[in-house]
Amino acid sequence: MLEDGYRDYLGYRPPEKPSVIAMTFSAIDPTLAPKGKHTLFTWAQYHSYELRNGETWDGIREREADKLYELVCEYAPNMRGKMMARYIQTPLDLERDLGLLRGNVMHFEMSLDQMFMFRPLPEISCYRAPMKNLYLTGASTHPGGGVFGASGRNTAKVILGWRGLGGRGKI
Amino acid sequence: MPYDVVVVGAGHNGLICACYLAKAGLKVGVVEKRDMPGGAVCTRDDLVPGFRFDVGSSVHIMIHLTPVLAELDLAREGLEYIEMDPWAYYPVEGTGRGISFYRSVEKTCESIAAFSPQDAEAYRKYVERWSELNEGVFETFLAPPSPGRLFGTILKRNLFRPKSRRLWSSLDTARQLMAPYGDVIHETFENEHLRTAMLWLSAQSGPAPAEVASGDMFGWNAMIHKGGAKRAKGGSGALATALVKCLQRHGGEIFLGQGVKEVRKVGKGWEVESEDRVLQTEKVVARRGDLFGAGGEGGAQGGERMGGGVGRSGSANGESGRSVSFKNFFLPAVEGWADGVVWANGEGENWKWIWHGGAARGGGVADLFGEGREWVDAAGVSFGHAVDLQKSGDVGGWVSGLSGVSPS
Numbered sequence: 183m184l185e186d187g188y189r190d191y192l193g194y195r196p197p198e199k200p201s202v203i204a205m206t207f208s209a210i211d212p213t214l215a216p217k218g219k220h221t222l223f224t225w226a227q228y229h230s231y232e233l234r235n236g237e238t239w240d241g242i243r244e245r246e247a248d249k250l251y252e253l254v255c256e257y258a259p260n261m262r263g264k265m266m267a268r269y270i271q272t273p274l275d276l277e278r279d280l281g282l283l284r285g286n287v288m289h290f291e292m293s294l295d296q297m298f299m300f301r302p303l304p305e306i307s308c309y310r311a312p313m314k315n316l317y318l319t320g321a322s323t324h325p326g327g328g329v330f331g332a333s334g335r336n337t338a339k340v341i342l343g344w345r346g347l348g349g350r351g352k353i
Numbered sequence: 354m355p356y357d358v359v360v361v362g363a364g365h366n367g368l369i370c371a372c373y374l375a376k377a378g379l380k381v382g383v384v385e386k387r388d389m390p391g392g393a394v395c396t397r398d399d400l401v402p403g404f405r406f407d408v409g410s411s412v413h414i415m416i417h418l419t420p421v422l423a424e425l426d427l428a429r430e431g432l433e434y435i436e437m438d439p440w441a442y443y444p445v446e447g448t449g450r451g452i453s454f455y456r457s458v459e460k461t462c463e464s465i466a467a468f469s470p471q472d473a474e475a476y477r478k479y480v481e482r483w484s485e486l487n488e489g490v491f492e493t494f495l496a497p498p499s500p501g502r503l504f505g506t507i508l509k510r511n512l513f514r515p516k517s518r519r520l521w522s523s524l525d526t527a528r529q530l531m532a533p534y535g536d537v538i539h540e541t542f543e544n545e546h547l548r549t550a551m552l553w554l555s556a557q558s559g560p561a562p563a564e565v566a567s568g569d570m571f572g573w574n575a576m577i578h579k580g581g582a583k584r585a586k587g588g589s590g591a592l593a594t595a596l597v598k599c600l601q602r603h604g605g606e607i608f609l610g611q612g613v614k615e616v617r618k619v620g621k622g623w624e625v626e627s628e629d630r631v632l633q634t635e636k637v638v639a640r641r642g643d644l645f646g647a648g649g650e651g652g653a654q655g656g657e658r659m660g661g662g663v664g665r666s667g668s669a670n671g672e673s674g675r676s677v678s679f680k681n682f683f684l685p686a687v688e689g690w691a692d693g694v695v696w697a698n699g700e701g702e703n704w705k706w707i708w709h710g711g712a713a714r715g716g717g718v719a720d721l722f723g724e725g726r727e728w729v730d731a732a733g734v735s736f737g738h739a740v741d742l743q744k745s746g747d748v749g750g751w752v753s754g755l756s757g758v759s760p761s
Contacts, residue, residue, distance in 0.1 A: 184552055188561050201553060205411060210435050213587050216403045223411055227556050257444050267401040271408065280393045280409055281362075281386075283642050287393065287409075292559045294566040298498040302641050308497040311639075315623065320366045320640035325494035327558075329394055329592065330415035332494045334369030335424075337638060340497055341358065341370075342377050 187228045194234035196246050200226040204254045222261070224250040231273040231285040239274040246272070288327030289320065298324055309337045317341060356382045356634035359625045361613050361643060364392030368596040370638055372425050375603035382634070383600065384627050386612035391593025407589040412437065416592075417580040418491060425599050432595035433586040439464075440582035443550035452550050456581050469544035479541055483572035484579060486520055490569070491576065534571035535562030541571075613643075 187197040205223040208215040215221050229246070233239065247270045255262045273285025283289070290296050299307045302322045309318050319337035321327035358374050360367045363385035375381045389395055393409030400406050413434070416422060422432070439453040439461075445468070453464040458480050466473035489510045493503050511518035520526050529537050538551045552562050555571040585591040597607055611627035616637055625632045 184549070184556060184562070201556075203553070203557075207407075207411065207584055207588075210437065211584055211586055211588075214405045219404075221404055221406060223407065225411070227559075228561070257446070267404075269400045269406055269408070280395075281642065282393060286559070288559050289640075289642060292570075293564060294569075298493065298503055299500050301498070306641070308499060313618065315636040317636065317638040318641050319360075319370050319638050320362070320364055320642075322641035324498040328415045329365060329410045329413040329589070330419065330494075331365060331369045331421040332415070332419050334366035334371075335373060335419065335421055336495070336497055337366070337370045338373035338377075341374060341636060341638070342379075 184228075187226075191228040191230045194230045194232050196230070196233065196235075196237070196242060197226070197228060197249070200246075200249055200253065201228070202226045202250050202253050204258075219266070222254065222265075224254060226250055229273050229285070231277070239272040243270050243272050243275075246270075287321075289322035290326075292326050297326060301326060309333075309340045354622050354633055354635045356380050356632055358382075358636045358638060359384060359623070359632045359634040361616065361625060361637065361639040362386070362392065363390040363593070363597075363607060363609070364640065365394040365593060365596065367392070367638065367640070368593065368600060369421055369425070371605055371607075372596055372599045372603065375600055375605035376425070381600070381605040382625075382632050383605065383607040384611045384613055384625060384632065385607065385609050388610045389590070389593075390597050390607060390609065391590050394589050394593045396588025396590030405588045410589045411584075412440075412582050413585060413589070413592065414577060414580065414582045417583055418576065419495065425596070427592070427595045427599060430595035430598040430602070432591055434583040435586055437582045437584060440577060441550070441554060443546065443553070445546045452547060454550075454554075454577070456578060458578050461578075465544075465547055468546055469542075472542045472544045472547050475542055476547070480575040480578055482520065483569075483575035485514075485517055486526065487569070487573055487576050488579075489517055489521070490573075529568040529572075531566050532568045533563045533565055534560075534567045534569075537568045537571050538562075 183199050184201045186199055187201050190197040203225045205225070206220050207223060208220040231239075247268065251261075251265065251268075271279070276282040276285040276287065290302055296302070301307055301324045302318075306312065306318060307324060309323060310316075311318055317337055317340065319333050321330075321333065323333045324336065325332050357379035358371070358381050360371045360381065360383045363383050367383060368390065371381045371383050383390075389397075391409075395409050396405050396407050398405045400408075417434075422428070436456065439455045441454040442451050443454075444451040450467065452468065453461065455461045455464070458477060462473040462477050465476050489507050492510065493506045496502055496506070507517075507521060511521055534555050535552060538548050538555070542548050542551065551571060551574065554574050556562065558570050558573070560567040560570055600607060608627065608630065611630065613625055613627045615624075615626045616639070617624045617626065619633070622633060622635050623637045625634060625637060
């Protein structure tokens, strides 16, 4: 199924059968939903930002979201008919709402040729932009995407230089 | 200068950077376009009354391996984490059972043993092997990635850890690192359910199972047993909230709802102009997508691949390839600016950096183009187009990655 979805992705089509991760965080954190109710978070990899089948993300968002929900219901039939409301984010929404260009949550692909001293490119991989006193941080820099913080910390390290992270004058 | 550093964009990395700088005594300002801090670390309670939804990240994994939470003392700012244990469950269709991945390797192996005793043992070995390797890899994540530092880190580790040395010098390790992770999973486990579960877990970083040199996308999962997978109580955005408090505690400031219009080089410092203010600062921190704007296709500049969705889209973005590399020490000095355009001559040739303000995206700022390049601004989406990438070969390799992608 993962491979089928990836083939659709390479073909710039929405996946016929998406692969899903389903997460019910309200089960471990009751602050997220009223008592007796829950939140269901479904996340599916390999949805092409660019569609070449004549459709648009704004046109197919409901249908594609249904596919994810339906898949969850297949495995958890008691979920069916229980949905109160939903919030959909397509790759295009991720770009529009969160500035994640082309809907890539990692900014740039996390392939070996784009990691370490190659991220985002060798010339600017150590958090310094090509102009003095201009620095880079974020998922497009080493070590990449995810809730990580290492990039922000490394950038601070580069800026502070010999002063280090411990405070002014401290190495 | 009123500010030592202005950070453009309050994503979690920008905020973390700002917190460290403020804590070190620098005067720091953070400028953010949206009304909420955190970028993709963000929880909204206004979508469905009574419910809180993460609209970006959800589970926090990597940050728990770093010293960030402790160094910034975010627990003091009210940040609480809830361990997800098990952190993953793979339902095996038609059986009513599944494979659970617990923080404890032992418990995970027990869960796997119900499907394949052989794979339970293979999983134990997998965690042992790949944790050792990735603890080394992880050390390299905590410093700027120059090749010397990168290899030095591993060499130093190997000096004191015979096990690490044995693994890193194993040709089989090298082979697996170079292999597609789909293949490595296939050769490591025999049970199809475990294989599928590991495939899907490994796919979360983006590259597909058949991509070469992706072996460690599989290997990395072993590290989750070390740091755990956790949820910030109240939603992912609780991290951003705590970071803002930390920033403010150390005297830093944050300005929300302030999309940056322009970043200008003025004298020895910079001016960051947002919707209704101008901040003068010595240094600026921004993210790459904003700084260099969007190249031909959605932000990728020559040689970079963005991926068409979550993952890659073949070579659509990288067709022009990485022509040549330039050297950092050839960085140009800014010579002057006018009408929002800053330019600078490169080293010993005609190549010019043109710094153009006014890009209208994200916390967006500016684009960097080479001479002879067409300026295209199509609804804030597409900007630069390289005219002649080959030219870079003549000028000591300046163009490289900071070029647009579509030779016209």
